[in-house]
Amino acid sequence: MGGSSGGASLDQIGQYVTLGYTGEREKDVVLRVRSPLASFWRGYTVDRYDGRGWVAENQQAGLLVDRAGRFRFAEAPSRVPRGNTYVQSYFLEVKQPSAVFTAYTPGWLALGASGAGQGRDALRENVEYLQQASIYRAISPLPRVTPDLLARDRADRSDLSLLATPPIPERVRLLAEEIVEGATTDYERAARIERFLLTQYPYDLRVPPYPEGGDAVDVFLFEIQKGYCSQFATAMAVMGRLVGLPTRVAVGYLPGKYNSLTGVHEVRTQDAHAWVEVKFSRYGWVAFDPTPSPNSPWALGFGDTGLAVGLQQFLRASFLGLMIDAPGKAIGNVATPLAGLGAGTALAVALALAFLALRRARRGGAAAPGSLAYSRLSGTRREEMRRLYRQAAAVLQHGGHPLRLAHQTPYEYAESVSWDDGESREAFQQLSEWVAKAEYDPVPLPEDLLKRARELLGRLGG
Numbered sequence: 001m002g003g004s005s006g007g008a009s010l011d012q013i014g015q016y017v018t019l020g021y022t023g024e025r026e027k028d029v030v031l032r033v034r035s036p037l038a039s040f041w042r043g044y045t046v047d048r049y050d051g052r053g054w055v056a057e058n059q060q061a062g063l064l065v066d067r068a069g070r071f072r073f074a075e076a077p078s079r080v081p082r083g084n085t086y087v088q089s090y091f092l093e094v095k096q097p098s099a100v101f102t103a104y105t106p107g108w109l110a111l112g113a114s115g116a117g118q119g120r121d122a123l124r125e126n127v128e129y130l131q132q133a134s135i136y137r138a139i140s141p142l143p144r145v146t147p148d149l150l151a152r153d154r155a156d157r158s159d160l161s162l163l164a165t166p167p168i169p170e171r172v173r174l175l176a177e178e179i180v181e182g183a184t185t186d187y188e189r190a191a192r193i194e195r196f197l198l199t200q201y202p203y204d205l206r207v208p209p210y211p212e213g214g215d216a217v218d219v220f221l222f223e224i225q226k227g228y229c230s231q232f233a234t235a236m237a238v239m240g241r242l243v244g245l246p247t248r249v250a251v252g253y254l255p256g257k258y259n260s261l262t263g264v265h266e267v268r269t270q271d272a273h274a275w276v277e278v279k280f281s282r283y284g285w286v287a288f289d290p291t292p293s294p295n296s297p298w299a300l301g302f303g304d305t306g307l308a309v310g311l312q313q314f315l316r317a318s319f320l321g322l323m324i325d326a327p328g329k330a331i332g333n334v335a336t337p338l339a340g341l342g343a344g345t346a347l348a349v350a351l352a353l354a355f356l357a358l359r360r361a362r363r364g365g366a367a368a369p370g371s372l373a374y375s376r377l378s379g380t381r382r383e384e385m386r387r388l389y390r391q392a393a394a395v396l397q398h399g400g401h402p403l404r405l406a407h408q409t410p411y412e413y414a415e416s417v418s419w420d421d422g423e424s425r426e427a428f429q430q431l432s433e434w435v436a437k438a439e440y441d442p443v444p445l446p447e448d449l450l451k452r453a454r455e456l457l458g459r460l461g462g
Contacts, residue, residue: 043099
């Protein structure tokens with residue numbers, strides 16, 4: 001797990017699956033995705049951990065042929081309300097025969113040259129087709145799951161293999177139990193482990209080789225104590241199983257760089273990623289990402305990473321993307337009440353509405369009292385600082401600067417803006433520093449900080 005080399009492909013290397021990116025040529029484009037929603041682009045999942053890594057024999061794309069003859073992912077719901085789906089078109093620059101890509105929520109595949117067989121024959125023929133295809137489409141139900149819905153659900157423990165682990169050092173088990181102590185729901189248990197890893201260990205690609213004979217999760221948590229997505233995802237999946245959560249590791253890519261004019265996400269070698277899925281009884285597999293920045297795509301608040309897929313840009317799908325009303329039946333671009341607006345205005349309105357949807361979702365996922373040690377910091381001053389920062393970002397966007405991408409921290413966004421004058425740059429960078437302090441620094445905010453922040457906002461024109 002710790003010393004493997006990665007690259008553009010998600011194919012297995014030797015006995016173990018390579019999780020995420022650890023190699024060179026990080027800027028090479030390996031995948032282009034046309035999709036109205038940003039997402040993890042999941043290639044396959046693995047579910048057997050042997051103490052060293054995830055064994056390649058359980059590498060799964062999870063494809064089935066259902067009774068209606070549709071070629072679908074195993075997690076696809078049996079029925080989806082009419083119009084509540086969206087299409088992703090995948091253009092592979094590098095062949096990856098071990099992976100079949102989908103966004104969340106996994107649904108169906110629309111294959112232009114699918115096999116003519118039935119049942120297993122159709123499945124085999126379509127898999128063979130996909131292994132050679134460089135272009136195909138996936139159709140997904142719009143993601144609707146929110147923290148409060150998951151808090152009312154429970155983990156699906158019907159498959160005991162998803163709870164299985166090899167002999168694990170006792171200190172790993174004790175740590176996992178300590179993290180979730182007092183949690184009242186399975187969602188909170190998963191979110192607490194995710195938060196713990198996000199906040200307690202640094203991201204670092206320069207991981208030394210692991211010693212022979214030691215358990216990989218134990219070495220990561222107690223000895224090396226740093227890593228990239230491979231270590232973080234493995235640690236969460238294993239600790240989750242130790243406290244009764246059915247887990248597996250998903251392998252694929254981060255959303256990549258989005259081009260708002262073409263609607264294409266350019267995915268590069270450096271975007272290769274691994275995250276965790278937890279199985280719930282009603283809502284199925286739900287993604288969690290315990291890897292801290294710079295390899296975390298959502299940056300929305302701990303416990304929300306997988307849930308935010310799609311919600312962050314929920315209404316974009318209604319007017320910027322290709323929508324469908326039934327699996328395999330395209331209906332083209334949808335006319336909406338926003339159609340009369342300019343593209344920039346329509347996008348701003350949609351993103352504002354999407355933000356409101358996100359805020360409602362996050363309010364519904366408020367942590368229980370027992371989870372305060374791992375929770376996002378709250379308080380009136382902190383909320384006001386966040387509001388002032390959002391207003392400052394809106395001022396920049398109104399002035400023609402790019403939108404802040406979902407994966408960007410405030411620091412990264414400030415650095416990405418091309419400034420016309422040094423005063424504005426200095427003001428926004430200072431606001432970025434203060435909102436990061438409000439978000440994560442437990443030290444109380446000074447009384448005069450909000451006044452100073454409002455003054456900076458005024459210098460920006462807000």
